[in-house]
Amino acid sequence: MASIVQRKNRAGEVTSYQVKWRDGGSRTASWQGETFDDEPSAELFRDAVNDAGQHWPPGWVKGRGFIAQGEQDEDRFRFRVYATKVINDRTGIEEHYRRACMRELETWIFPTFGECDVRSVEHFSSDTIRPWVRKLETTLVRRGGMPDGSPKMKPMSPKTIRNLHGxxxxILKEAVRSEPPLRGRNPCELTRLPRADDDGAEDGEDIEFLTPKEVEGIIACMERRSDQLLATVKYGTGLRWGELTALAPMCVIESGGHRRIRVRRAWKKDGDGGYYIGKPKTKKSRRSVRISTTVDAALVELGVGRLGHDTLFFTGDSGQRLHYSTFHDRWNRAVKKARNQGLLMSEKRPTPHDLRHSHASALISAGHGLTYVQRRLGHESIQTTSDTYGHLLPEADDDAMATIEASLTGQRSQLRRVG
Structure with missing residues (x-):
């Protein structure tokens, strides 16, 4: 049922009344809201929402109220209205992704284009989209925290800008494909976007590659045995955080005479600030990863053969999902201690995710190819693996020069032994 929430200023004075409800009344549906200056108007609107089955009352337009039918027909071409309908009608996507799209629209796109006409070549053109992209390039967003607890502000990453532009x-592509078409072309196709980060990081963050000795040093500086085991398994397998913290004895299998981790589940956002265990992010993320003797011993110590079939190996102090931030704080303390003891180069500032990158680095430095690394890490595309780790293949230049020299001199090129 719709409810009324009083909005107050810092002095505790009521400044407005917000009617809130979940669209359609479903517990998992997205929140809707409309704000009023006085309580009687809010009460009338709340009753109208309840009468409409927890939907927007027919003829009501957010922020404007009831409008005539002619105005309503035109209002559907307003970008805010059109984009919301496109996202809500989109099929084949998970609800948390649908809600994430709406959050990004509200935060980054609607403030600029929300009241524009989706049909207008003046409202949507290279001349309007380019300045919007340039504004995003200069926007500072929170990316982590400082040692004193204050937010760490950095320019929005190229990857994020590309996602928002996408x-x-x-949405504009849907307008072009509409029957009849609402637009002749999609002006976004003409936008030159910022290049992806030079380091090629999967998540747009800087990568710190750690040597095996540095990993060993950080692990030795951890105060909790459970954290040491977590770091050992993460470095030894290259699993993502959501995959790692969803591990249970049921995920450890025998196959071909070897112990493997069967990656078939991961923590996922539910769209309401919570998490649930579901399938990994992509088809190729669902994989089997052979484990080494040390990782096997860590899993035995964690409870393989002792814990219940689906009991999580890694949890918070109360048995709940282990939050990344919780482990990250303890990780940072170990990293600082390792630097002070000379076990880690002073300029390095690794994150737990760098254990995954360092796992890939160790494999490549030992001569394993990018295709093997791609499959082990669960990358959907070999391009991702190449962009992220291709520069770690120093022998590639030697091989290429030998091939070119052989072709220029008429010699038969030598084949390099692999594996």
């Missing part, structure tokens, strides 16, 4: 482009 969201806008996808």
């Amino acid at each position: 969201l806008l482009s996808g």
Whole structure:
């Protein structure tokens, strides 16, 4: 049922009344809201929402109220209205992704284009989209925290800008494909976007590659045995955080005479600030990873053969999902201690995710190919693996030069033994 929430200023004075409800009344549906200056108006609107089955009352337009039918027909071409309908009608996506799209629209796109006409070549053109992208390039967003607890502000990453531009482009593409078409073309296709980060990081963050000795040093500086085991398994397998913290004895299998981790589940966001265990992010993320003797011993110590079939190996102090931030704080303390003891180079500032990168680095430095690394890490595309780790293949230049020299001199090129 719709409810009324009083909005107050810092002095505790009521400044407005917000009617809130979940669309359609479903517990998992997205929150809707409308704000009023006085309580009687809010009460009338709340009753109208309840009468409409927890939907927007027919003829009501957010922020404007009831409008005539002619105005309503035109209002559907307003970008805010059109984009919301496109996202809500989109099929084949998970609910948490649908809600994430709406959050990004509200935060980054609607403030600029929300009141524009999706049909207008003046409202949506290279001349309007380019300045929007340039504004994003200079926008500072929170990316982590400082040692004193204050937020760490950095420019928005190229990857994030590309994702936001892709969201806008996808909606305008729907307008082009509409029957009849609402637009002749999609102006986003003409936008020159910022290049991906030079380091090629999967998540747009800087990568710190750790040597095996540095990993060993950080692990030795951890105060909790459970944290040491977590870092050992993460470095030894290259699993993502959501995959790692969803591990249970049921995930450890025998196959071909070897012990493996069967990656078939991971923690996922539910769209309401919570998490649930579901399938990994992509088809190729669902994989089997052979484990070494040390990782096997760590899993035995964690409870393989002793814990219940689906009991999590890694949890918070109360048995709940282990939050990344919780482990990250303890990780940072170990990293600082390792630097002070000379076990880690002073300029390095690794994150727990760098254990995954360092796992890949160790494999490549030992001569394992990118295809093997791709499959082990669960990358959907070999391009991701190449962009992220291709520069770690120093022998590639030697091989290429030998091949070119052989072709220029008429010699038969030598084949390099692999594996």
